[in-house]
Amino acid sequence: MSSDLTARARIRDAAILLFAERGIDGATIRDIAQAADVSSGLLRHHFGSKEGLRDACDEWALSELTKIGGQFTEFNTLDGLTPRIQLLQRYLIRSTMDGSPTGAAMFDRMLEYGHQWLATTDLKVADPEAFVAVVAVMKMSLFTMRDLMSRALGSDVTEPATWGRMLQATLDLFSQPLITEEQAAQARAALDRLSAGEEAS
Amino acid sequence: MSSDLTARARIRDAAILLFAERGIDGATIRDIAQAADVSSGLLRHHFGSKEGLRDACDEWALSELTKIGGQFTEFNTLDGLTPRIQLLQRYLIRSTMDGSPTGAAMFDRMLEYGHQWLATTDLKVADPEAFVAVVAVMKMSLFTMRDLMSRALGSDVTEPATWGRMLQATLDLFSQPLITEEQAAQARAALDRLSAGEEAS
């Protein structure tokens, strides 16, 4: 289907797919080479090592995503994600979780955008740093937990329709408070009690 | 520190720790055995295989968590988590993401509790199934993305104080709407456009 690409590009694409699917350690050089229909030696020839390949994938995914539009680091919009972009996101997040510096940089940028976004709202937030981090992490989780989501929804979230259901749900989630003021106050009290007890010890 | 336990228990504890930290595939039998200060053969003697060990850990973690209190599947309370329970949660979620049936069962139970919780609220939700799944996944993400969270907050989230900051932030997040009605309407429109275009194709 994509065999009109350079071998190098085919390797890169196959790597991103397999890395995203099985994790960095889970995908072997040989599997990637086979998926790209080349010898494992060629992979090594082009990228030097597995880490070299991973770096190249990181860089490429990041540049592709920023090229298409900064929206992947944007904070509140989750719409307009083609399966392709979805894959790139999923790869980058996976790579991030497996300790990629490029991914960490992306995460930092997400946090930065998060703070900018937070400044435009009038939300009451006790700890902006923690708040932004939590929102960022939760946003990413929609990509990380893809398998579990698909299982719960009964169909692959890569399916645009299923993806749409997920977006709809996040919209419902973010447009109204999930817990009442009383519940929040109660939880806050419990939290205070916790930190108080900890200081005492 | 915990050397007054049975060797079997020490192996189990070490396995849960290393599995949670490095993933199922990432933690080797030899590493686990060394951490438990036993030979790798003993591990095999007690648990039969690596998958046997993982099953035992799954079962034990699940039973411990349900014994301590069902709150790990409960929907809205994230407080009162000791580092120990935190670890068990983190392990079980990791195991789930790596394809454990026990973990999948736990996830299903989370969804079930989620539906029960949703019924007690008066939230406006278009797609309860998707909604509950999204909330469950996002809740779990606080455990999965532990490293990233720690990085963003500048200190390990296992630290009770840091963990408290995170809980505080989730509380802020869940007790107020993140986006305005206009923004929500706008996003909904974009979503409708998306699904309309997809039906047309």
Next chain:
DNA sequence: TAGCTTACTACACGTCTGTGTAGCGGAAAG
């Protein structure tokens, strides 16, 4: 034509992994 670089393959090496086997020592049962 000759020389050199580049895309590409085949194959071997050392290491690490999960697993299998043989055996040791102590405690309990006869």
Next chain:
DNA sequence: CTTTCCGCTACACAGACGTGTAGTAAGCTA
């Protein structure tokens, strides 16, 4: 005392992994 079981160790095995090396064919430059 002997037998038997159980906790436990040491060691060997096959396979998979990332990596290294040698070599082939094609295209470019002079």
